[in-house]
Amino acid sequence: MIRLLLVLISALLLFACTEDAVNNPVGNQPPNTGLFLYPDSTIAPQPSRLRVHWWGDDSDGLIAGFYINWNNSSWDFTPSNDSLFALKIGANDTTYNLKVSAADDQGNNKFDEQIIRNAIDFGPEPFIDENGNGIYDDGEFFYDIGLIDPTPAEFNFPLKNSAPxxxxxxxxxxxxxxxxxxxxxxxxxxxxxxxxxxxxxxxxxxxxxxxxxxxxxxxxxxxxxxxxxxxxxxxxxxxxxxxxxxxxxxxxxxxxxxxxxxxxxxxxxxxxxxxxxxxxxxxxxxxxxxxVNKPSGTFLVIDDYGVNDGAQSFYANMFDSLGLTGNYDVYDIRNLEPPFKNVTFLETIKLFDYLFWYTDNNPSLDLASFSTQKYLTRGGKLAYSMQFPQTIDPVELQSFIPIISDSIDVNVSLLPGTEISSDTTDNTYPNLELTLNVFRVKSFYLNPLAANPIYYYPNGELKGFTGFTNSEVTQFFIALPLDRCNGGEGNVKQLFEKVLFEDFGLVP
Known part of the structure; x- marks a missing residue:
């Protein structure tokens, strides 16, 4: 009898408990979140590249994804369990705060335009925008967000600024x-x-x-x-x-x-x-x-001559004889080559109104090609006494002198006494005569629309012209070393007077 009574009492208690559990269910519980750094990540004074790993645990369901927040800004959703972040220094030493909250998948089985959980507006439910129109369309996949962890996992990342x-x-x-x-x-x-x-x-x-x-x-x-x-x-x-x-x-x-x-x-x-x-x-x-030299005047002599054969002394004495002593400068571009030479050289010669540029058989053609027309365009006036190597690029020459590029004549050497004449072209320029051998000599046919022919070889040593001006008479060119052209009547001084004073307007 007593045993039967105990069985009945136990049955009644079990029924009562079961009925209470059915009538008062516990309900969906929010998930919990954790995070940690990967072992190979570092927090250092740099734009720290940090791989952070997080996880969620939901006792009564599955994790749909995670919401991430940096420094209390907007919350962003990711279905991933980790991500690589680049944290950059601000105006001072900086601490970045990261919060991660797991979200479960116990949603309402429909797309919600707004999710508010734990008094936070997380925006619309995340979805895969298959047609790329920026809005949710029926049939597109979405994450049906249920509860979100109200106590996010949190980590501070301190970054220290470093001087540049x-x-x-x-x-x-x-x-x-x-x-x-x-x-x-x-x-x-x-x-x-x-x-x-x-x-x-x-x-x-x-x-x-x-x-x-x-x-x-x-x-x-x-x-x-x-x-x-x-x-x-x-x-x-x-x-x-x-x-x-x-x-x-x-x-x-x-x-x-x-x-x-x-x-x-x-x-x-x-x-x-x-x-x-x-x-x-x-x-x-x-x-x-x-x-840093202050220019002495408006006339610059460009020394592009690497051979020690007395050319520098010849020109120094010549310009002194023209009354230019103390009123011109010399720019030795072989020994004083500037950095970033194209722009530095151009800006340097633009300080002067008149240039005389003399060279040996290895002229700085790159500088001449880059700077000549730019210098002339701004109003400068330029005379060349130029020699050449055995092989040259005629197109490069045509970029700074008015020649026909495929019409260069060449002579291996010219002897002392060779005559250079202007008699049938423009006899206001004096005739010249070589005093020493000149090697790898060249002459040119000229662009008739852009050049005035002056000097040629009357005895036929080379065809075409070795000396000329441009049509504006702001450029004089002779393909000979003038320090070796002062034979006969010694007319190089007269030539300089003609070009510098008469044609260019330089005042001594």
Whole structure:
């Protein structure tokens, strides 16, 4: 009897408990979330590339995906369990905060335009936009979001700012001596990302006076500085960004000293105000120097002559005899070749109104081709005494002298006494005669629309013309060394008087 009573009581209790569980179900529970860094990830003073792994646990269902939030910004959905992030430094040492909340799949079996969970608006349910129209269309797959973890997994990632670095581009140097034109190039970097460099600071000679430092955009890596103000001992320098005439920095660079040694400094600065050390050219290597000459006048002699045979003395004496002593300058482009030579050379010769360019058999044709027409276009006037190597590119020559490119005549050598005449072309130019052998001599047929023929070989040593001007008479060219053309009546002085004074208008 007692046993039967116990069985009945147990049955009643079981029925009561079962009925309570059915009438009062527990309901869907939100998932839990965890996260950790992969072992090969690092948190370092750099744009840290961090692979973060997370997981979700749902006791009564499946995980649909995860919502991610950086620094309390918007929440983004991902179905993945990990991702690679690049965290970049800000204006100061920075801490990034990451929150991850798992979402279960116990949704309402329809697409929702708005999901609000835990008082947070997560936006519409994530979906796969198969037609790319940016909105959900019936039939497209969507993640049916149920509950979202109200206590996200959270991690702080501290990043420490590092100062930028700067070094000279391997092509950047300064010659011993120059006129007030020079180009500089550097390499700037920052472990926090090159884009964090917001300014490049440059200076001449003095980095202690803040008024002497000019701030350039952080992306600038190459400049050319120049001045044509020769009235001041300390002129202001124009700054050509990337050497471009149409991109001149609005603020000039002070600090240059004429007829003295100078130093150029550059520094990188990042968004936080951290600065690299200043680097300078010339560097501290013994013997390195950069002396800046103030031009003496408007006439420049370009010495493109590497042979020690007395040519330099001949021209120095010749220009002295013309009354130009102290009123012209010499630019030795063999021994004082500038960096980034095309733009630096062009900006240098533009400081002068008149040029005489003499060469040996290895002329700087690249410079002549690049600069001649640009110089003439801006109003300059230029005379050449040019020799050539055995082989030349006639198209390159045609780029700076008015010749027909496929009409070059060649003679291996000419003897002393060879006559060069202008009798039947323009006898206002004096006849010339060689005093020494000349080798690898060339003559040309001219473009009749662009050239005035002057000098030829009356005895037929070469066909065509060896001397001529352009049609505007702003360019004179002779394919001979004038220091070896002063035989007979010694007419080279008369030729210079004709070309420089009469044709070009140079005033001695």
């Amino acid at each position: 670095t700067i070094d000279w581009n391997e092509l950047s140097f300064v010659p011993d001596t120059s006129f007030p034109v020079m180009s500089f190039s550097w390499i700037a970097d920052d472990i926090d990302g090159e884009e964090t460099i917001i300014s490049i600071n440059i200076a001449l000679n003095d980095t202690l006076n803040p008024d002497n430092i000019i701030e350039l955009d952080g992306e600038v890596r190459t400049i050319t500085i120049r001045t044509d103000d020769f009235t001041a001992q300390n002129p202001l320098m124009e700054i050509l960004i990337e050497g471009q005439e149409n991109n001149i920095h609005p603020e000039p660079l002070p600090g240059l000293v004429f007829d003295d040694f100078n130093f150029f400094y550059v520094q990188a600065e990042d968004i936080s105000g951290a600065k690299s050390n200043f680097i300078r050219l010339p560097e501290s290597t013994p013997g390195d120097q950069w002396y």
